[in-house]
Amino acid sequence: MEAxxxxxxxxSYGKVRGIIELDLRVEQGEFFGFIGPNGAGKSTTIRTLLGLLRPTSGKGTVLGLDITRKTEEILAHVGYLPSETVFYPGMKVRELIRFSAGLRRRDCGKEGDVLCERLRLDPNRRVEELSLGNRKKAGIVCALQHRPELLILDEPTSGLDPLIQREFFAILKEYHAAGTTVFLSSHVLSEIRRNCSEALVLREGRAVARLGRAELDKSEEEFEDFFLRYYMEGDEET
Amino acid sequence: MTLFRHEVRQGRLSLVIWALTIGGLMAACVFLFPEMKGEMGQVGEMFASMGALTAAFGLDRLNYGTFPGYYAIECGNILGLGGAMFATMAASATLAKEEKVGTAEFLLTHPVSRAQVVTEKLLAVLVQILVLNLTVLVIAALSALAIGEDIPWGELGKLHLAYLFLQIELAGVCFGLSAFLRRGSMGAGLGIAAGAYFLDLIANLSEKAEWLHYVTPFGYTAGGDILSEGLNWSLMALGILWFGVGIVTAYGWYLRKSIH
Incomplete structure (x- = not known):
């Protein structure tokens, strides 16, 4: 089944373009990359898949479930990390993580503790006192603690220091090895190249290329040149 | 009920502040009653000389020298305006604040249906209104006991029930509004509370504007009418209808809207 x-x-947002006739296929068990410059439509795609935005036209499924009709069932099997993590003020990290698990009607206490420890996140801190990186870590714990079938990550490493980034990808690889599909949206080419088996390039709301192992296995410099061609073509067109 | 508990916890501080403020002001008024009772002659003359304002504040239909009459005017105004402000602020912010501060993305990417979100948030608002009203009633009753007055449970019960209906009606309307707005919902809520209060004053000033009593919920909270004629159930039923319209609107819109 496709994830x-x-x-x-x-x-579209009125006359403003979001995504245009996007065809996307991600198989279950893949570590899939979703690349594109800022404003390409990556977050719009994700928010539409998760039921936050209603599509203007077209169809979509997540884990075989219709995105406009089965949102609640979809979200039960998905872990999502937004690009900007905003939490309720006045809560401690531990309360936030418990609240997230409670909304899922799950007891994820053990996994939550393990993730906090591995990401070096103090669960006794208040969320409004957290730095950008620590807010991101709290978001990661909320997205991962229920061991979802599908992980959707939107710019997950922004704000994380290199050590924590390394630990984060180690955790992702463990989850992936255990069967979780990972959908990684990013504009950081190196993390897509290093971790993904396939990727889709998005530009100005449209899918412009699907990259396989051959492209992703290129050296960092070659990959960057290859990828930037899509950017340049876009600039020339505009 | 995770979201319901969360909402109640989030609104706890505001509830405590409003309940203690309204209750405290009402207690202060109750403690002034023995002194006012002794000066009834002067007070009566003063109220009679206020012209149209006497009717606007319902002073022409009440005996200010009795505890229920005094309570209906002084404490009624505090509970009426204060309760309306609390109810409209709590209800108008509850759905809108998630989008305003950006927590909607966190909440709505968990497996909770939009209907569940609306239901649990509505329940939390109603429970907060109930708690505020019970707290205020207890403070008022204890204050009456403290000045040696018998508690007129019948009259107090009717007055407080009318104000509870008023708050629920306004909360329903503002809850509906909250589903549409992302910003400025609290200001809009407060505007509705103040607007409803002043519409009632206008309705009391002129016979031509009496129809406004069908528009503003303050129309069925007039202390003079309640103490002399009892509760106006038809106006209160109309209020519940407005509450229903607000709630149905909230469900209808919030279940379909895109969250930005």
Missing amino acids: LRTEKLSK
Whole structure:
């Protein structure tokens, strides 16, 4: 079964373009990259898949479930890390993590503790006192603690220091090895190249290329040149 | 009920502050009653000389020298305006604040249906309104006991029930509004509370504007009418209808809207 599938999925905000007739296929068990410059439509795609935004046209499924009708069932099997993590003020990290588990009607206390320890996140801190990186860590714990079938990560490493980034990807690889599908949206080419087996390039709301192992196995410099071609073509067109 | 508990916890401080403020002001008024009772002659003359304002504040239909009459005017105004402000602020912020501060993305990417979100948030608002009203009633009753007055449970019960209905009606309307707005919802809520209060004053000033009593919930909280004629159930039923319209609107819109 496909973890993600869209057919001519479009989302516009009035006259402003979001995504245009996007066809996306991600098989279960993949570590899939979703690349594109800022404003390409990556977050819009994710938010539409998760039911936050209603598509303007087209269809989509997550784990075989329709994105407009089965949102609650989809979200029960998905862990999502947004690009900007905003939490309720006045809560401690531990309360936030417990609240997230409570909304899932799950007891994830043990896994939550392990993740906090591995990411060096103090669960007794208040969320409004957290730095950008620590807020991100809290978001990661909330997204991972229930061991989801599908992980959707939107710019997950922004704000994380290199050591924690390394630990984070080690955790992702463990989850992936245990069967979790990982959908990694990023504009950091190196993390896509290093971790993903396939990737889709998005530009100005449209899918412009699907990259396989051959492209992702190129050296960092070659990959960057290869990828930047899509950017340049976009600039020339505009 | 995880979200319900969370909402109640988030609103706890505001509830405590409002309950103690309204209750404290009402207690202060109750403690002034023995002194006012002794000066009834002067007070009566003063109220009678206020012209149209006497009717606007319902002073022409009440005996200010009795505890229920005094309570209906002084404490009624505090509970009426204060309770309306609390109810409209709590209800108008509850859905809108998630989008305003950006927590909607966190909440709505958990397996909770939008209907569940609306239901649990609505329940939390209603419970907070109930707790505020019970707290205020207890403070008022204890204050009456402290000045040696018998507690007129019948009259107090009717007055407080009318104000509870008022708050629930306004909360329903503002809850509906909250589903639409991302910013400025609290200001809009306060505007509705103040607008409803002043519409009632206008309705009391002129016979031509009496129809406004069907528009503003303050129309069925007039202490003079309640103490002399009892509760106006038809206006209160109309208020519940407005509450229903607000809630149905909230469900209808929030279940379909895109969250930005």
